[in-house]
Structure formats: structure tokens, C-alpha cells
Amino acid sequence: MIHIYYAYLSEKNHENLVKTNLHKFPQEYQNKIKSFRRWQDAQSSMLGRLLLYKGIKELYGNKIHFNDLRYTRYKKPYFEDSFVKFNISHSGEIVVCALCDNCEIGIDIELVTNVELNDFKSQMTSKEWDNVLSSNSTEASFFDYWTQKEAVLKAYGNGLTIPLRSFEILDNKTQIKNEKFFLKKIAIDEKYKCYIAQNVNINQFSITKYNQNL
Structure with missing residues (x-):
């Protein structure tokens, strides 16, 4: 099973969130949070870690510690000597975290906004681009593809x-090498x-929403 946790940003609760939870993490990460100028950036990063923290505690107890967090050469985080896979994404006012213990995963969330579609044509295959242009909602179709591709890259890890x-999404499947x-679409x-x-x-899948009283 894949477990998904998500939360919304809250400016009102930001100071309390930092005061209550920042001490739970290694000093290097605390310094990173304190260095952000915008509260949104600090909270997006911190909420991702808190969702991961909560998910691990619920699912695996005390078997995993944040001091064991490492990064691959491509900056993908992982826990050393652990079977647990996870991925975090944020956009707009939402942060999501996915955990699984039996496969590689990547999750991506994107706020649907007005974009100049032609700016992204070079990032899509001819078939994908044709499908976007022929859809009932080109904007929605584009963001479907874009979010799927980003999730695949995060799962692949490079x-x-x-x-x-270089890879094409077809019927919710693709292949790299x-x-x-x-x-899977997550509502x-x-x-x-x-x-x-x-x-x-x-x-x-299990999908759990956390309020700002994490």
C-alpha cells in the first residue's frame, strides 16, 4: 500500500508550527529553515518533513530516525539502511508526502494556472502535444502530462x-531505459x-489530511 499525507499552508499558524516542531530535526535542517526569507518557503519545506515524520511514526514506529536521512548524487533523499521509500512535493498552498515500503515512488502536485503552452512544447513528445491540443481542456491536459512526467522523474531518481x-506517457504508463x-491520479x-x-x-492507497495542529 502507498500512504499519502497532505496539508495546507497556514500563515496564521506559522510561528507556532516552527516553535512546536523545528527542534525535532537535525541542527543543519533547522538552520536551513531559519534562512528562508519567505514564510511560505520555510513552511513548505517544514511541512514536507513533518508529514514524513508523522507518516513514519504512524507506520513504522521508532525504527527510522531523521539522522539517517541521506541524499543520492542526484539529490534524492532516502533513509540509510531502510526499506522505506518516500517522496515529497509542494505547489501553491498544498504539501504532499508519499510513503511506501515495497517500490520506488515519486509524487508531484501542481497548482493549475494560466501558462503559455507553447513555452513547454519542446518538453513533450509529438503524441503528447497532439493529445493536449485535441483535448477539451488544453490547460488541464497539459498539467496532467506535466505532473505525470515530474512524478516519473522523481521516482526514477536521476x-x-x-x-x-525522452519518455512518453501512454495510458498512465511509461518507461525509462x-x-x-x-x-495513478490522486484526488x-x-x-x-x-x-x-x-x-x-x-x-x-490511503490518503490522510493533516491540519495545522501537527
Whole structure:
């Protein structure tokens, strides 16, 4: 099963959130949070960690510690000597975190906004672009593809070294080199698109909303 946690940003509760929770994390991360100029950036980062923290505590107890958090050469976070996979994303006023213990995962959420579609044509395959242009809502279709592609890159773990145009999303599936990925739409907020990519086709999900009294 894949477990998904999400929360909305809250300016009203920001000071309390920091005061109550920042001490739970390593000093290096505390310094990072204090260095942000915008409260939105600080809270987005911190909420991602808090959702991960809560998910781990609920699902795995005290078997995993944040001092064991490491990063690959492509900046993908992971827990050393742990079977737990996770991924975090944020956009607009929502932060999401996904956890799983039996496959690689990547999650992406995007606030649907007005964009100049032609600016992104080079990032999509010809088939994907044709599907966007022929859809009933080009904007919604574009964000579907964009969010799916970002989720796949995060699951694959090599970051932007893999061009978005180099793989094609077809029927919620794709492949990078010899690795297949399956995509699932996650319904959180109608103003957003959210997808999770996984290298094993898992159909069981739990979705949990946390309020700002984390």
C-alpha cells in the first residue's frame, strides 16, 4: 500500500508550527529553515518533513530516525539502511508526502494556472502535444502530462539528467531505459493536479489530511 499525507499552508499558524516542531530535526535542517526569507518557503519545506515524520511514526514506529536521512548524487533523499521509500512535493498552498515500503515512488502536485503552452512544447513528445491540443481542456491536459512526467522523474531518481521529452506517457504508463513506471491520479483538490509514479503497479492507497495542529 502507498500512504499519502497532505496539508495546507497556514500563515496564521506559522510561528507556532516552527516553535512546536523545528527542534525535532537535525541542527543543519533547522538552520536551513531559519534562512528562508519567505514564510511560505520555510513552511513548505517544514511541512514536507513533518508529514514524513508523522507518516513514519504512524507506520513504522521508532525504527527510522531523521539522522539517517541521506541524499543520492542526484539529490534524492532516502533513509540509510531502510526499506522505506518516500517522496515529497509542494505547489501553491498544498504539501504532499508519499510513503511506501515495497517500490520506488515519486509524487508531484501542481497548482493549475494560466501558462503559455507553447513555452513547454519542446518538453513533450509529438503524441503528447497532439493529445493536449485535441483535448477539451488544453490547460488541464497539459498539467496532467506535466505532473505525470515530474512524478516519473522523481521516482526514477536521476533528476533533470533525463529530458522530459525522452519518455512518453501512454495510458498512465511509461518507461525509462528498461524500467517501467505506472501512474495513478490522486484526488486532493480540484484546483490542483497530483500524480504518483511507481515502478510496481500498486492500486491500494490511503490518503490522510493533516491540519495545522501537527
